[in-house]
Amino acid sequence: MSVSGKIVKTETKTISELKACPIETTFKVVGKKWTILILREMFNGSNQFNRLSENIEGINSRMLSIRLKELSRYGIIRRRIISEEPIRIDYQLTDIGRKLLPLLTEASKFSLSCLPSEVYRDGRPRTSKQIPKHIPVH
Amino acid sequence: MSVSGKIVKTETKTISELKACPIETTFKVVGKKWTILILREMFNGSNQFNRLSENIEGINSRMLSIRLKELSRYGIIRRRIISEEPIRIDYQLTDIGRKLLPLLTEASKFSLSCLPSEVYRDGRPRTSKQIPKHIPVH
DNA sequence: CAGCATCCGAATAGATACTG
């Protein structure tokens, strides 16, 4: 079996229940510009359009709007209208969305331990003791 | 501390050793089109330009060449010239590159368990028992 | 076999202004 799980080999035949590479699929869904920053902020507790807009440096409302719609479509977040006065719109991670945390954690761990020149100001590697095993939310 | 590890809060001051979001950094490095397919094939044992070219459907030599250089630059793969006759070029994952496996595994797990309509031909969800916990290499 | 050069269209995203 391949790393992608794309091809399942049984005794004599090769079958696949898959129509796309699972790894690639996930990257297509969350790998676009701004998407993981939005998710990161939502894990950090931002749940309104303007909070997200403020906390994600450089994003404009058009891109934020587009990405929020994509994430909603995939069931990763949910848009809700809070009808109490003043009426608000609130975005929440769904159960599915919260399942992205291990992926984000692995992504964080990888760059912190393997790409020091890309993430650290001083560009110098840290020992594994200096790198948090679990990236806390908050 | 944020989920990104971007801000480290100590008693009274907020300091950051980071110049970029670690999650975003990893996605920038491996999130481009073709990159993870190349890595997947390398985890599956392809280590020559033309093997990769054959095994990654749709890629052209220009894109393969560009991506291999990027990955080399990040230290994720290594290009070697095998001087035995016939002379060959061979690409290998480095120790750093192999550290990407948990990330690829998480990516795979996510789509298999949370995006069935994107990965399965029949679009139907599987129970967690039906989803491999560890995506084997080979 | 392992690429590079060029050209070009498509997709992506930024800037700006406006709205119920």
Added chain:
DNA sequence: CAGTATCTATTCGGATGCTG
């Protein structure tokens, strides 16, 4: 507050042909 509309700039990647 929570977006939409429009226009433009840039980036990306596909096609094709060539090379030591």
